[in-house]
Amino acid sequence: MxxxxxxxxxxxxSDLLHYAQGDVRNITNELCTQLEVRIDNGIYDVxxxxxxxxxIIAHKVGLGFRK
Numbered sequence: 001m002x003x004x005x006x007x008x009x010x011x012x013x014s015d016l017l018h019y020a021q022g023d024v025r026n027i028t029n030e031l032c033t034q035l036e037v038r039i040d041n042g043i044y045d046v047x048x049x050x051x052x053x054x055x056i057i058a059h060k061v062g063l064g065f066r067k
Contacts, residue, residue, distance in 0.1 A: 001046045001054055009046075010035040013054065016061050024060045031057060 001009040013032045020028045031053055038044070 001051050004044050004046070006035055006039050006044055006046070009054070010039060013057075016057060019061050020057070024057060027053065028057050028061070 010032060013028060013035060016028050017025060017032065031050070034050060038046070
């Protein structure tokens with residue numbers, strides 16, 4: 001996402017859905033939806049808030065959080 005490659009970010013975020021559980025899965029699904037909307041509308045600048053959400057999701061999935 002930091003490089004503006006939203007298609008790649010979407011691919012990895014959707015892969016994370018297979019590992020995320022509980023609330024983290026819901027948040028990851030929201031991120032995927034937001035990325036998909038941005039891609040569909042040609043909006044490739046990513047707000048800081050969205051980047052922070054992605055970082056938190058990756059961290060939580062990596063640690064095995066379920067909620």
